[in-house]
Every structure is written in C-alpha cells, then in structure tokens.
Amino acid sequence: MERPSRLLLVSQLCIRNTAYDVSLSRSLLTWKRLTSSPMYRFRPNMGHSVPLSEIISVRGEEEEGGTKHKDDSSWKKIKDRGGQDSRQAFTVSYVERCRQHRWRCAEVTFTCPDTELCWNWVRSIREQLASISGRPRSLLVYINPYGGKRQGKHIYEHKVAPLFAQAGISTQVIVTEYANHARDHLRTDAELSNFDGVVCVGGDGMFSEIIHGLIWRTQIDSGIDPNCPDEALSPCSLRIGIIPAGSTDCICFATVGTNDPITSALHIILGDSQPLDVSSVHHNNVFLRYSVSLLGYGFYGDVLSDSERKRWMGLARYDISGAKMFLTHHYYEGTVSYLPARGAVGTPRDSSRCRSGCAVCQHNEEIRSDRAVKYEMDEASDCENDGEWRTVRGKFLAINAACMSCACPRSPKGLSPAAHLADGTTDLILVRKCSRFNFLRHLLRHTNKDDQFDLAFVEVHRVVRFRFTPRHCQSDSDLELELLGNSKRQIFSQICRDHPACGCARTYSSWNCDGEILTHAAIDVRVHCRLIKLFARGIEEPQVFEDLHNPCAI
Ligand SMILES: CCCCCCCCCCCCC/C=C/[C@@H](O)[C@H](COP(=O)(O)O)NC(=O)CCCCC
Numbered sequence: 214m215e216r217p218s219r220l221l222l223v224s225q226l227c228i229r230n231t232a233y234d235v236s237l238s239r240s241l242l243t244w245k246r247l248t249s250s251p252m253y254r255f256r257p258n259m260g261h262s263v264p265l266s267e268i269i270s271v272r273g274e275e276e277e278g279g280t281k282h283k284d285d286s287s288w289k290k291i292k293d294r295g296g297q298d299s300r301q302a303f304t305v306s307y308v309e310r311c312r313q314h315r316w317r318c319a320e321v322t323f324t325c326p327d328t329e330l331c332w333n334w335v336r337s338i339r340e341q342l343a344s345i346s347g348r349p350r351s352l353l354v355y356i357n358p359y360g361g362k363r364q365g366k367h368i369y370e371h372k373v374a375p376l377f378a379q380a381g382i383s384t385q386v387i388v389t390e391y392a393n394h395a396r397d398h399l400r401t402d403a404e405l406s407n408f409d410g411v412v413c414v415g416g417d418g419m420f421s422e423i424i425h426g427l428i429w430r431t432q433i434d435s436g437i438d439p440n441c442p443d444e445a446l447s448p449c450s451l452r453i454g455i456i457p458a459g460s461t462d463c464i465c466f467a468t469v470g471t472n473d474p475i476t477s478a479l480h481i482i483l484g485d486s487q488p489l490d491v492s493s494v495h496h497n498n499v500f501l502r503y504s505v506s507l508l509g510y511g512f513y514g515d516v517l518s519d520s521e522r523k524r525w526m527g528l529a530r531y532d533i534s535g536a537k538m539f540l541t542h543h544y545y546e547g548t549v550s551y552l553p554a555r556g557a558v559g560t561p562r563d564s565s566r567c568r569s570g571c572a573v574c575q576h577n578e579e580i581r582s583d584r585a586v587k588y589e590m591d592e593a594s595d596c597e598n599d600g601e602w603r604t605v606r607g608k609f610l611a612i613n614a615a616c617m618s619c620a621c622p623r624s625p626k627g628l629s630p631a632a633h634l635a636d637g638t639t640d641l642i643l644v645r646k647c648s649r650f651n652f653l654r655h656l657l658r659h660t661n662k663d664d665q666f667d668l669a670f671v672e673v674h675r676v677v678r679f680r681f682t683p684r685h686c687q688s689d690s691d692l693e694l695e696l697l698g699n700s701k702r703q704i705f706s707q708i709c710r711d712h713p714a715c716g717c718a719r720t721y722s723s724w725n726c727d728g729e730i731l732t733h734a735a736i737d738v739r740v741h742c743r744l745i746k747l748f749a750r751g752i753e754e755p756q757v758f759e760d761l762h763n764p765c766a767i
C-alpha cells in the first residue's frame with residue numbers, strides 16, 4: 214500500500230479477526246474496515262479516528278485461553294487455537310465520550326501478521342505520545358478520607374490509581390490526617406520541583422486547602438506580600454487536578470461538566486489545562502481567604518454555618534439547613550461598593566455560556582494584558598485609576614459573588630450561569646429583602662430554565678472588585694417586628710430561640726467562601742485573573758455526530 218508522506222505508519226491489521234486499514238499520523242490513529250470482504254461490501258464503512266492527544270497508553274498483549282495478560286513493557290504473541298504462536302497484538306487505550314460530559318477509557322486491540330511490525334506500531338505510538346507536551350509524569354496526591362460520603366480513598370484506589378499507573382504516571386499519595394494538613398504541607402514542606410501537578414481527592418473544601426497552600430507558597434517564593442490587597446499576585450505554575458469525592462463538587466462540575474472521578478482522572482492524564490480566576494478576600498488589609506466559586510453572605514453563609522453542625526447527616530445537611538434558613542428568612546443590612554468590569558466582553562445576563570476554548574475569556578484576557586502593558590502598572594491600580602466605584606445600600610437576603618458559574622448537581626446551570634472561568638471578573642448578585650414567596654421563586658429558578666436574575670429584587674453586576682460593610686448596629690426595629698410581630702412569624706422566631714447559634718437574631722451573617730466559613734462580615738474582594746490552572750479544559754459542547762458511533766453515549 215502506498216504511504217502518503219504525512220502518515221508515519223500504514224498497515225493492514227486485524228481487529229477481532231476482521232481486517233482493517235490502520236494508519237498513524239502525528240495527530241491521528243485511524244482504522245477503517247477493508248471493504249474487499251463480500252460480507253461488508255454493502256455496509257457503510259465510516260472508519261474510526263482517535264486524536265493522538267486522546268490516547269492514554271499503548272501496550273503489548275498476550276491472550277491465553279480467553280484470559281488477557283497485560284504487559285506494559287513490550288508486545289507479546291497471541292496464540293492461535295492450536296496453541297501455536299501465530300500473531301502479535303497491541304492494545305491502544307483512548308478516551309471515549311459518554312453522556313453528560315463523562316469520559317471513559319475505551320480499548321482497541323490490533324493483531325499484526327509479524328513481530329517486527331507489531332513492535333514498530335507500539336514504538337511509533339509511544340514516541341508520538343512522549344512528544345505531546347503538558348502531560349504529567351509525576352503527581353502529588355492528597356486524599357481527604359472524610360469528604361462527602363467518605364469514599365475518597367476507595368475512589369482513588371479503585372478508579373483513579375489504576376488509570377494513572379496505566380498512563381505511566383508516578384504518584385506520591387498523602388491521606389490527610391487533619392483539616393489543613395494538605396494546605397500546610399504545600400505551604401512549607403512539599404518538594405514541589407519533583408512534581409508536574411497536584412491532585413486533590415475530595416470536595417470544594419479540600420480543593421480550597423490546595424489552592425491556599427499553592428498560592429501562598431508561590432507568593433512567598435516570588436517575594437509578594439499576600440496581606441496586601443493591592444498587590445498583583447504571581448500565577449501558580451503547577452496545575453491542580455480535582456478527583457471529586459465531596460458534597461457539592463461545584464468546582465469540578467463547573468470546569469468539567471460532571472463530577473465523575475474517572476472523567477477527571479482522564480483529563481489529568483491527557484494534561485489538560487484550564488486557567489481559573491481567583492478572588493482574594495481581605496479584612497482591614499489582612500488576608501482572609503481565596504475563593505474560586507461561591508462567596509456568599511446571608512443565605513449561603515447561614516446555610517453553611519448551620520450545616521457544619523450537621524456534618525454527621527452527610528450530603529443531606531445542605532438540604533436541611535437550606536430549608537431551615539429559607540424559613541428563618543433572615544436579611545442583613547449593609548453597603549456594597551463595586552468596581553464594574555470595564556471593557557470586558559459579556560454580561561451576567563448573556564444567553565451564551567463559558568465553554569471549552571471560550572472566546573470571551575480569551576478576549577478579556579487579551580484586553581486586560583494590553584491595558585497592563587499600556588499603563589505599565591498592575592491591574593488593580595489600573596482599574597482603580599480608571600474605574601468608577603458604585604455603591605448600593607440596603608437590606609439583603611443574600612449577597613453572592615460567583616467567579617465561575619458554580620454549576621453543581623444541585624443546580625446544573627449554577628448560581629450565575631453566564632459567568633466565565635478565566636475572564637478576570639466575578640458576578641456580584643444582590644438579592645434584596647423580599648417576601649418568602651419571592652425568594653423561593655428566585656431559588657427555584659436555579660434549578661430550572663427560568664432566569665433567576667429576572668426579578669425586581671435581584672440585581673447582578675460583573676465586577677473586578679467589591680467591598681461589603683455591614684451596618685454596625687441594628688437600630689432598625691423592622692427586624693424585631695419581623696421576628697416577633699405576628700403569630701406566624703413567632704413560629705420562625707421560635708426556631709431561632711431553639712437554636713441560638715443559628716444566628717437568626719444577629720445583625721451579621723458570615724461569608725460562605727467556597728464552603729469555608731468566614732466570620733468577618735466586612736470584606737474587600739479582588740479578582741485575580743487566571744491565578745491558577747486546573748487539569749481540565751472547560752465544559753465541552755456536545756459533539757453532534759458523537760452519539761451515532763459511540764455505544765457508550767446512547
Ligand atoms: C428550593 C430549591 C433551592 C435550590 C437552590 C439551589 C442553589 C444552589 C446553588 C449552589 C451553589 C453552590 C456553590 C458551591 C458551594 C460549595 O463551595 C460549598 C461547599 O461544598 P463542599 O465542600 O463540597 O461541601 N457548598 C455549599 O455551600 C452548599 C450550598 C447549598 C445551598 C443549598
């Protein structure tokens with residue numbers, strides 16, 4: 214057969230005793246059934262192509278009596294029915310897309326007429342895989358054994374470790390022994406130069422530990438003071454992988470489209486890279502925390518504070534605390550000041566969504582860096598000089614900021630469906646005091662197709678920085694009246710008296726910062742564009758023809 218110059222290898226090989234034309238180029242592995250067989254002459258021959266970038270591994274294979282013995286180091290002979298060595302075979306593992314953004318590892322075994330040809334195929338595919346840049350060879354893995362349903366260790370050992378081993382990735386695994394173990398290890402002890410990335414097995418709280426360790430370490434190594442809210446932070450070079458094993462798994466869901474451990478492991482193996490915006494939170498020029506997903510005061514802060522006392526309930530704690538906080542219907546008074554995102558493409562009310570290779574994120578990153586070069590100053594001073602602070606005062610049921618959509622199984626479109634992962638902005642959502650019925654309408658819209666912002670008491674702004682100052686003394690007698698005024702409300706105030714720690718009679722709420730409680734109510738928040746990178750690629754648009762050929766997708 215004539216070999217076109219762009220192809221590295223072309224051969225006739227067999228898949229399950231059927232002959233195929235198989236070719237390898239620098240970007241694709243393709244196999245197409247030979248049509249010479251009369252049996253197949255009248256059937257469509259679509260062929261199958263796998264991008265090299267989606268091949269996980271190639272290995273030699275030995276089949277004996279129906280049992281496969283796998284050997285990664287070399288190809289092996291396949292015995293025919295009479296036990297004679299007759300053919301050689303190799304198996305290619307690759308990514309197959311299933312429903313709802315899930316990926317699986319598919320395999321195809323090619324048998325070859327002779328040893329040398331088989332060796333040639335294995336070697337050529339391995340050479341091409343080795344030339345792909347960005348695939349991790351060595352990872353530092355932290356497992357929270359107590360996250361979510363306490364399945365972190367099991368998930369890692371049974372679903373993830375075998376895939377990493379298959380892809381030739383070496384790992385150092387640390388099962389955490391206490392809260393902030395991973396954060397502190399990353400801050401000071403970990404020898405990071407030995408690794409191409411860090412993986413966390415757990416939920417949003419565990420991921421938060423990892424970013425706090427990595428960002429802090431990067432700033433200290435770069436001589437940057439993390440306590441100064443105006444400092445431009447240095448981006449982290451190590452990528453982070455999330456194996457979801459938590460309760461909400463919002464960061465994984467919003468960056469991959471699913472909270473499936475195998476899918477996440479495959480994104481890590483392929484070496485995907487997705488930059489993420491990070492907000493820094495300060496109080497009186499003292500650093501408090503970083504946030505990548507939800508920063509919520511009022512409703513979400515109260516739900517988290519209440520749910521932490523119900524950890525023993527597992528995942529149901531958020532539903533119970535959510536219902537309770539909805540009934541208490543607490544509002545908080547204060548002032549929100551914000552700096553709108555200037556010149557950025559996109560608004561929180563857009564119908565388009567941030568997807569893999571998002572043009573809005575790319576555009577906004579370009580204008581941001583152009584502006585930084587033009588003014589020769591860091592982003593903050595640039596914005597502060599040119600931007601115009603706006604102020605909103607009032608009584609709020611919730612003040613939320615979402616750096617990303619915050620999509621999660623509980624709310625598949627998220628808190629701010631049109632927010633972007635890496636555009637340098639956060640969506641500031643202000644839910645003013647309203648009736649319980651209206652608040653319920655707003656909440657329910659997080660779970661259906663209706664627009665949760667299309668309500669008179671909700672406003673949303675795309676911002677690069679904001680501050681919140683709570684009203685210091687609750688002199689307003691409204692609150693008392695709300696709680697004690699009529700018999701119906703006394704029922705709710707009773708709930709509060711029975712649970713004094715729930716904060717129902719307080720002036721202040723706390724902030725829910727990616728699932729961690731911040732007790733300071735007055736905060737200064739600034740978005741740092743693309744401060745960290747994940748082993749992810751953003752949510753992929755469904756492929757139109759994918760389902761026709763892929764049994765796993767149907
Ligand atoms: C009547 C139906 C109401 C449905 C409202 C649904 C709105 C859900 C939006 C959820 C956004 C979640 C953003 C992510 C938050 C997580 O960081 C945090 C901690 O997660 P984890 O570490 O995995 O436990 N989760 C929460 O704060 C839970 C919020 C649940 C609110 C009901």
Ligand SMILES: Nc1ncnc2c1ncn2[C@@H]1O[C@H](COP(=O)(O)OP(=O)(O)O)[C@@H](O)[C@H]1O
Pocket residue numbers: 356357358359360361362388389390391392393394414415416417418419420422458459460461462728
């Ligand atoms: N070994 C440990 N023991 C106790 N807490 C831990 C441990 N490792 C991590 N944590 C803490 O557990 C909290 C919840 O973890 P996470 O993995 O996010 O689970 P969930 O999604 O169920 O909240 C985080 O705040 C994290 O700091």
Ligand SMILES: [Ca+2]
Pocket residue numbers: 490615616617632633634635636637638639
């Ligand atoms: Ca963003």
